[in-house]
Amino acid sequence: MSATVIADLAAELPLSEDGTLSRVLYRDDRLRVVGFSFAAGQELTEHTSALPVVIQVVRGRLALVLGEEKTEATPGSWIHLPARLPHTVHALEPTIMLLTMLPAASEPSPPDGSAT
DSSP: OOOOOOSOHHHHSOOOSSOEEEEEEEEOSSOEEEEEEEOTTOEEEEEOOSSOEEEEEEESOEEEEETTEEEEEOTTOEEEEOTTOOEEEEESSSEEEEEEEOOOOOOOOOTTOOOO
């Protein structure tokens, strides 16, 4: 097993002047990380994810609608979204974002370890 290293996220996700780029940066049987680069004004219209996700802004600024809540995300922001929460993403300036898709929650085991 070896480590995965991305020394420069910006180099992996070049910004364009008029579009959106998405690229899978890492994938295994439990986790998927997708990098996005957005030109200013680009957006992902309202959608949901079947899995919980985490959004992190590497560079730039996003306006987000998370269910009924509006917020802004800047470098250093960390946002967890539960599965099936409607959300939109709008780039207020050229932006690089990481989206980490988390494993689906499994049913908890009974305290005595027996199967049900």
